Amino acid sequence: xxxxxxxxxxxxxxxxxxxxxxxxxxxxxxxxxxxxxxxxxxxxxxxxxxxxxxxxxxxxxxxxxxxxxxxxxxxxxxxxxxxxxxxxxxxxxxxxxxxxxxxxxxxxxx
Amino acid sequence: xxxxxxxxxxxxxxxxxxxxxxxxxxxxxxxxxxxxxxxxxxxxxxxxxxxxxxxxxxxxxxxxxxxxxxxxxxxxxxxxxxxxxxxxxxxxxxxxxxxxxxxxxxxxxxxxxxxxxxxxxxxxxxxxxxxxxxxxxxxxxxxxxxxxxxxxxxxxxxxxxxxxxxxxxxxxxxxxxxxxxxxxxxxxxxxxxxxxxxxxxxxxxxxxxxxxxxxxxxxxxxxxxxxxxxxxxxxxxxxxxxxxxxxxxxxxxxxxxxxxxxxxxxxxxxxxxxxxxxxxxxxxxxxxxxxxxxxxxxxxxxxxxxxxxxxxxxxxxxxxxxxxxxxxxxxxxxxxxxxxxxxxxxxxxxxxxxxxxxxxxxxxxxxxxxxxxxxxxxxxxxxxxxxxxxxxxxxxxxxxxxxxxxxxxxxxxxxxxxxxxxxxxxxxxxxxxxxxxxxxxxxxxxxxxxxxxxxxxxxxxxxxxxxxxxxxxxxxxxxxxxxxxxxxxxxxxxxxxxxxxxxxxxxxxxxxxxxxxxxxxxxxxxxxxxxxxxxxxxxxxxxxxxxxxxxxxxxxxxxxxxxxxxxxxxxxxxxxxxxxxxxxxxxxxxxxxxxxxxxxxxxxxxxxxxxxxxxxxxxxxxxxxxxxxxxxxxxxxxxxxxxxxxxxxxxxxxxxxxxxxxxxxxxxxxxxxxxxxxxxxxxxxxxxxxxxxxxxxxxxxxxxxxxxxxxxxxxxxxxxxxxxxxxxxxxxxxxxxxxxxxxxxxxxxxxxxxxxxxxxxxxxxxxxxxxxxxxxxxxxxxxxxxxxxxxxxxxxxxxxxxxxxxxxxxxxx
Numbered sequence: 069x070x071x072x073x074x075x076x077x078x079x080x081x082x083x084x085x086x087x088x089x090x091x092x093x094x095x096x097x098x099x100x101x102x103x104x105x106x107x108x109x110x111x112x113x114x115x116x117x118x119x120x121x122x123x124x125x126x127x128x129x130x131x132x133x134x135x136x137x138x139x140x141x142x143x144x145x146x147x148x149x150x151x152x153x154x155x156x157x158x159x160x161x162x163x164x165x166x167x168x169x170x171x172x173x174x175x176x177x178x
Numbered sequence: 179x180x181x182x183x184x185x186x187x188x189x190x191x192x193x194x195x196x197x198x199x200x201x202x203x204x205x206x207x208x209x210x211x212x213x214x215x216x217x218x219x220x221x222x223x224x225x226x227x228x229x230x231x232x233x234x235x236x237x238x239x240x241x242x243x244x245x246x247x248x249x250x251x252x253x254x255x256x257x258x259x260x261x262x263x264x265x266x267x268x269x270x271x272x273x274x275x276x277x278x279x280x281x282x283x284x285x286x287x288x289x290x291x292x293x294x295x296x297x298x299x300x301x302x303x304x305x306x307x308x309x310x311x312x313x314x315x316x317x318x319x320x321x322x323x324x325x326x327x328x329x330x331x332x333x334x335x336x337x338x339x340x341x342x343x344x345x346x347x348x349x350x351x352x353x354x355x356x357x358x359x360x361x362x363x364x365x366x367x368x369x370x371x372x373x374x375x376x377x378x379x380x381x382x383x384x385x386x387x388x389x390x391x392x393x394x395x396x397x398x399x400x401x402x403x404x405x406x407x408x409x410x411x412x413x414x415x416x417x418x419x420x421x422x423x424x425x426x427x428x429x430x431x432x433x434x435x436x437x438x439x440x441x442x443x444x445x446x447x448x449x450x451x452x453x454x455x456x457x458x459x460x461x462x463x464x465x466x467x468x469x470x471x472x473x474x475x476x477x478x479x480x481x482x483x484x485x486x487x488x489x490x491x492x493x494x495x496x497x498x499x500x501x502x503x504x505x506x507x508x509x510x511x512x513x514x515x516x517x518x519x520x521x522x523x524x525x526x527x528x529x530x531x532x533x534x535x536x537x538x539x540x541x542x543x544x545x546x547x548x549x550x551x552x553x554x555x556x557x558x559x560x561x562x563x564x565x566x567x568x569x570x571x572x573x574x575x576x577x578x579x580x581x582x583x584x585x586x587x588x589x590x591x592x593x594x595x596x597x598x599x600x601x602x603x604x605x606x607x608x609x610x611x612x613x614x615x616x617x618x619x620x621x622x623x624x625x626x627x628x629x630x631x632x633x634x635x636x637x638x639x640x641x642x643x644x645x646x647x648x649x650x651x652x653x654x655x656x657x658x659x660x661x662x663x664x665x666x667x668x669x670x671x672x673x674x675x676x677x678x679x680x681x682x683x684x685x686x687x688x689x690x691x692x693x694x695x696x697x698x699x700x701x702x703x704x705x706x707x708x709x710x711x712x713x714x715x716x717x718x719x720x721x722x723x724x725x726x727x728x729x730x731x732x733x734x735x736x737x738x739x740x741x742x743x744x745x746x747x748x749x750x751x752x753x754x755x756x757x758x759x760x761x762x763x764x765x766x767x768x769x770x771x772x773x774x775x776x777x778x779x780x781x782x783x784x785x786x787x788x789x790x791x792x793x794x795x796x797x798x799x800x801x802x803x804x805x806x807x808x809x810x811x812x813x814x815x816x817x818x819x820x821x822x823x824x825x826x827x828x829x830x831x832x833x834x835x836x837x838x839x840x841x842x843x844x845x846x847x848x849x850x851x852x853x854x855x856x857x858x859x860x861x862x863x864x865x866x867x868x869x870x871x872x873x874x875x876x877x878x879x880x881x882x883x884x885x886x887x888x889x890x891x892x893x894x895x896x897x898x899x900x901x902x903x904x905x906x907x908x909x910x911x912x913x914x915x916x917x918x919x920x921x922x923x924x925x926x927x928x929x930x931x932x933x934x935x936x937x938x939x940x941x942x943x944x945x946x947x948x949x950x951x952x953x954x955x956x957x958x959x960x961x962x963x964x965x966x967x968x969x970x971x972x973x974x975x976x977x978x979x980x981x982x983x984x985x986x987x988x989x990x991x
Binding site: 072075079080081082086087089091094097100101102104115116117122125126127130132133135137139141142165169172173 | 511693698701720722723725733736737978983985986
């Protein structure tokens with residue numbers, strides 16, 4: 069796996085998110101209250117809401133548009149809603165956030 | 179012939195290794211022991227009791243001069259090793275050298291010093307060895323001295339507690355949101371903070387040190403937020419890093435620590451390493467248990483025996499007398515992990531177990547840690563806990579208890595216990611009414627007035643009904659805030675005030691939240707309740723706000739935002755309009771619309787452009803219109819006496835004054851006002867949250883109107899003669915609403931629950947209370963009346979609105 073340094077952990081507030089622009093669209097990178105990081109598509113399958121703007125609780129995020137809740141680990145919608153978003157490997161090393169780069173920088177054709 | 183063993187560093191790990199070697203092969207080695215400190219091995223973990231005065235240095239020495247003499251160990255204490263000559267197998271110190279067959283590096287760790295200005299002033303110490311400890315003891319020898327400890331981890335808190343026991347005025351500065359965040363979750367961190375504060379230790383979380391101030395020695399510590407704490411002593415306890423310099427210079431493999439294999443051998447087969455300086459399997463070690471395991475392995479390797487180091491789970495306890503705290507394993511939220519949480523607020527007890535696949539993997543406990551080792555055993559052994567899951571959290575002694583009756587507490591209340599504070603109704607009165615035939619909440623309200631006013635005691639009244647009537651009473655399902663609690667909004671608001679809960683962890687702990695950090699439903703509500711009730715104590719939490727309030731703009735369905743500048747009372751001028759037009763063109767705003775509240779809305783602004791368009795509008799004197807907030811939105815006006823031939827008062831002027839007084843305030847839901855200059859009511863004031871209609875003889879103030887999902891005309895609160903009184907009543911009404919309403923109830927919904935009579939009594943009739951409400955509103959405004967646009971004009975804030983990284987270009991390469 070090739071890991072790509074996309075920024076410092078401090079650049080994302082705890083229980084918050086920032087987006088990374090990729091050729092496939094924006095990926096939301098989350099930092100939880102206990103400093104884990106997760107990367108998922110920044111697009112709710114329901115109506116396209118930006119998940120990066122949702123409220124983060126535990127290891128889940130609530131979409132800001134219509135309150136769908138997604139697991140940051142599995143990308144699956146929780147509760148009664150059905151749907152899923154892509155997840156991407158992410159980790160923190162030495163205070164830096166690393167994303168698994170291959171899927172993110174490769175063009176759609178690759 | 180004896181082999182020559184040289185050991186660099188006389189610490190706890192090498193000391194333990196020495197004991198193993200001497201026990202098994204007392205005559206096999208010619209041992210030389212270097213130590214940079216001018217003394218031998220002592221129990222470093224016990225420095226905290228030495229600092230606090232509970233022990234003396236002599237009591238914590240583990241190997242004294244006799245021990246070294248008896249085993250013929252050549253002690254070279256106070257000598258720093260400066261170089262390892264691997265080719266000739268010689269160690270050079272600042273005072274001489276020593277040849278080795280085998281070398282053991284045990285250099286331990288060095289404190290991490292934050293390189294802020296002033297970090298090298300006299301009076302700044304770290305907390306690693308006896309010299310640091312003695313420096314701290316010396317600093318505390320005069321009464322009235324102040325100490326600042328930077329770092330709220332294990333070491334920092336032990337230092338703080340010790341210094342406090344020595345009589346110093348102690349402040350702990352911690353960068354993170356709660357103490358010991360690596361070992362504790364926020365709830366346990368909150369309890370710990372409360373305990374420390376009760377001991378007179380000031381705790382400042384989320385505090386970033388900017389500089390250490392002083393001329394010839396330290397005088398104070400300055401934080402990024404501008405707070406200054408006086409300090410005669412500053413103890414930096416922000417962390418440690420492995421001391422690897424000589425290993426690096428000798429070209430051994432070093433990552434974060436000196437890299438060793440399972441046998442504790444470095445990349446040179448004749449050099450071994452042990453203790454805090456090593457890195458094994460990408461892991462560093464700071465607690466004593468794994469270091470002792472390493473010592474056993476390193477001794478075996480030197481003696482030619484087979485042994486392999488395998489790190490095991492470790493548990494943490496804080497060595498502050500009287501603080502019971504325990505954490506072990508992994509307690510982060512994770513996939514497939516479940517929490518069992520037990521809280522006993524009255525006793526200050528908190529226990530949280532983290533379970534994965536029917537195995538206990540983590541435990542955090544505060545206040546009652548008696549079962550810590552039992553849980554730790556379950557973690558280490560990977561015991562299947564499924565059969566005892568129901569009673570697991572009660573510990574080994576309670577495998578099979580019965581659940582408590584939730585009504586028991588109410589049933590146990592004496593008859594004179596007050597249930598309804600507004601009307602002074604005690605339990606006995608309610609019980610008498612029930613015995614007289616009352617059987618529903620409405621009956622009780624009608625007969626006793628209990629819960630007929632503010633309504634926050636409704637739950638209690640129902641419980642009295644249930645405990646008195648038994649099965650005859652059908653308890654209405656009280657709507658809890660969310661799945662994280664069984665309490666209603668009203669209960670939570672009442673308890674936040676009554677028990678002076680001033681932080682999110684305080685609320686969640688004291689009120690028994692069932693989740694570790696709430697959810698998207700309760701967090702915004704709690705954030706509002708806390709900032710409304712404790713404006714000076716509570717810090718607004720942006721991450722607990724809905725996107726619109728976090729980004730200070732309304733999110734649109736395509737993820738863009740709308741920007742609405744404030745126009746006081748709906749008034750504007752050519753200069754402002756020109757600035758708005760320029761901004762709309764500059765940022766390619768796709769739509770410009772006039773809103774129902776007499777404002778101009780720029781729709782479709784990209785998030786990364788927000789701080790820039792705000793800065794441009796700010797430059798023209800425009801501030802945020804808060805069109806996105808649960809707060810004061812707009813005050814709509816007609817032109818009043820200035821231009822209108824029917825106008826009876828200066829409605830525009832009053833509208834501007836109201837808006838300037840109220841803007842920036844947060845409320846349970848949005849609040850819209852209007853002022854009409856005559857009963858023709860061109861500003862449509864009679865369907866607003868507060869609507870004022872001017873008449874010849876004064877001002878008619880209506881409240882609780884709505885023109886949304888429900889259409890409602892205002893009810894008249896009062897008619898007053900002066901503009902000043904109209905403003906006073908409006909402010910007092912808004913503050914009463916802020917203090918009592920349920921989050922996301924517009925004023926008309928709240929009024930339906932509490933009744934206009936009660937509000938009128940508070941705001942109109944009770945002049946003292948009116949003044950107090952106004953004073954509390956103004957106090958809150960001193961904190962919250964800030965333009966969010968101006969506050970986000972810094973390059974740092976602007977960067978926060980942009981993407982963290984852009985990988986689209988990398989793809990093109």
